[in-house]
Every structure is written in C-alpha cells, then in structure tokens.
Amino acid sequence: MQVTEKMNVPVGTKALIMSKRYYGVLSKCLEDLEVERYYSVLYFLAENDGCTQQHICNNLAVDKTAMVKVIDYLIKAGYIDRNVNPDDRREHFIVLTKKGTKHTEEIVGAFKSIDDKIFADISKTEKDIFIKVLCRLTSNLEILPANDLFFNYKKTARKKKKKSNVAKL
Amino acid sequence: MQVTEKMNVPVGTKALIMSKRYYGVLSKCLEDLEVERYYSVLYFLAENDGCTQQHICNNLAVDKTAMVKVIDYLIKAGYIDRNVNPDDRREHFIVLTKKGTKHTEEIVGAFKSIDDKIFADISKTEKDIFIKVLCRLTSNLEILPANDLFFNYKKTARKKKKKSNVAKL
C-alpha cells in the first residue's frame, strides 16, 4: 500500500508525510521502552545535557507551555531531572538521570539506525545536498511572516484570535 | 530568534520542524479564509477532484477516521460535497463545490508561492535532488515496520495497546 508516489504535493506537505512515517517507524522500534513519546527531546538532550527548557523549545520548535508537560512526563518516568540554575534562578537546567542516559542511548541508536536505513541507497553527495537544502528551507521559512507559535512573544496587545498551526494536513 | 541552525538532529525531526514552520507560514497567508485548516486536502482535491476519501487518506497519510471529520468540516464550510459512487456504493466521491473551487485556487496559489520563496536561493539541480531524495526517504520508510496508523488494517487479533504515532516531537 504505497503512498505519496508520483504525486505533486507542496514541499511542506511532503516533509510532513515523511516525518509522520518516520515517527511511526521510530515508535515501533522503541515500543518496549516505558517512555513512548518525546524521543526527539531525549535525542536532543543526549547532545545538550544540562540545557534549559527554553533552549529545547527553540531548537525543536515547541511552545514553552507544551514543553512543561513534556518535561513533567519525562521526570515522572525518571529519565530526567529539573535543576534551577544558581546563576540565573529563572532558568531550569534539564539533565538526564542515570536511567535516562541509559535509555537515551537506545533512542539515539534507533534514530541513527533509521537514518542509516533510509539513506542506504542515496549517495553521500545527494544526502549532503538534501540535508543542506532542508536546513536552508527551514531558515528561509523563519523570515516569512507566520503565526507565532514556537515563539514566546509577549502576549500583550493581542487583537485577533489565533488560528491553529498544527503541523497536520 | 533562529532555530535549527547547526544542530545535529535526525532527518525525521528536521523534516517535522520544517513542516511545522511551513504550515505556520501557510496559515498566516490564508488567515482571511473562513476555512482555517486542512489546506493540503483542498490542494490535493484541486488535482484529484472527485476521488474517494480513502484515496485522500492514502496520499496524505491520514487515518480514515480522522478524514471523516476533515470531510465533515469542509462540507459544513460549503467547500466540498460527498457523493456516493453508484458503481461501488461503499465509496464516496469528494468533489469541490463552486465555492470550494474558487477558494482552493487561492490555497494552491499560497502553497506555490511559499515553495517559490523558500526555494528562491536554491539551484534547480539541488531542488530536484532534494525532492527526489525526500520521496525516496518516504518510500524507504514505507518498507520498514511501523505502527500502523495511516493504514486501515483489519483490527482483528490485536494484542497490544497501540502507541501514539503523532508526528510531534
């Protein structure tokens, strides 16, 4: 049952479909873990252990109010801790626990394994171009006017009701 | 406030972040329309007017139960109609109304305009490679085991509870 073969769809839609399949495969790979969501946050922490919540939000394009719940969930699972930064007590450092570190290794491995598999029949050159263009498209999108999810603008002087920007459909 | 600069994230995560931004920009472009969701379904219908619900599901990787609500929403807005196929009365043809056709032109224009803008500083060669690789990655993902969202397998002999495959994080 193939999907998205020869069809002419906008690049944002294509990317969304790809990422949905990607996360479907990922969650199958990791279905034995007790944590069943937010793998990309753990992946990010593997390389950015001890960063702040806001830093995760900025890099993964998640709203800070949503991030609170993500962090709560991962703390409850015993994967991470939340520590106040003594030098700026507004900030909370997010650090992997021993348990979290262990499972995050498996998660990182699963991500990398999927990447290896799906890039297996693509040349290094084309892969590099793909990644470069994907990053460029993202940064080009950043300078276009958007509804302001992901950015924690101050909420003053808000006039109109917002529309959902859920990356679905 | 830049995001996703030099970071090392898996390709599925990168694609998700890009698509989130993409839809944020799109919804800003189209905020004057009364319909504020499901633009990609209308885009798809612009080229596949009269197809079945299942056909949309297959191509946009959306579960059929979710599609029912999408179609209901667009019917309520007066953009589409749902007509039973007389030759196979299980199938419902989805057709754009006059009103839907008119607004869908604007939606298609908005998608194309965004694509034009974000690819403006990327060569034709690199763009072609990007699109080709994106399609290839998607099809490579299809042959990997995944949790079976998007696919309407028969639900018999189901043993374990499913995990969410929401393309979020």
Next chain:
DNA sequence: TTTAAATAGTTGACAAATATAACTAATATA
C-alpha cells in the same frame, strides 16, 4: 451460491496536543 472476508466509511469514547491568558519569580535595562 451461499458463506466468509475484505473494503469504504462512520461513530463515540477517550487520550493527547494545542492555544491562550494569566500568573510567579528573577533578571536586565533605562
């Protein structure tokens, strides 16, 4: 040719994600 299986679509209950405003606390700036 009757029975079984598969397909297209629907429903309803529930879980998860998102939007939004209002809030505390801490720090930076004018």
Next chain:
DNA sequence: TATATTAGTTATATTTGTCAACTATTTAAA
C-alpha cells in the same frame, strides 16, 4: 528605583488523533 523582559508554570478550552466497534457493500472462496 521603576519598568520591561525572560524563564517557567498553571489552568482552561478547544482541537486533533486513536482505537474499537460498527454498518453497508463488494469480492473471493468453499
């Protein structure tokens, strides 16, 4: 010092996605 900004939290409402069970119809098998 007063003001604004930043990091994070809470609460509420809405939207969206999940999933099992369902109807109706068509196809395939015995």
